[in-house]
Amino acid sequence: MGTRNITLAIDEDLLDKARVLAAMRRTTVNAMVREFLRHETEAERRHDETTAALLKLARESEANFGPGPFVRDEAYTGAERFERER
Numbered sequence: 001m002g003t004r005n006i007t008l009a010i011d012e013d014l015l016d017k018a019r020v021l022a023a024m025r026r027t028t029v030n031a032m033v034r035e036f037l038r039h040e041t042e043a044e045r046r047h048d049e050t051t052a053a054l055l056k057l058a059r060e061s062e063a064n065f066g067p068g069p070f071v072r073d074e075a076y077t078g079a080e081r082f083e084r085e086r
Contacts, residue, residue: 008033 010018018029025032 015029018032022029022032
């Protein structure tokens with residue numbers, strides 16, 4: 001995979017701070033931007049995969065939650081949780 005140059009518009013003060021931070025980390029602002037974008041796109045990919053897997057599980061589930069829809073007042077008696085189960 002090749003690389004491409006891009007142009008970013010960035011506040012001068014922010015760029016100065018980023019250069020100092022990059023120097024402290026012994027890297028470059030360019031490398032920091034690349035790593036940030038890699039991290040963000042990877043996190044989004046993992047999120048999408050997780051969402052797809054959960055939706056697949058929900059579709060394939062044989063769980064039976066009984067009749068619905070549920071009404072809060074019918075589900076909540078005000079009794080302590082363990083008292084309701086008796």
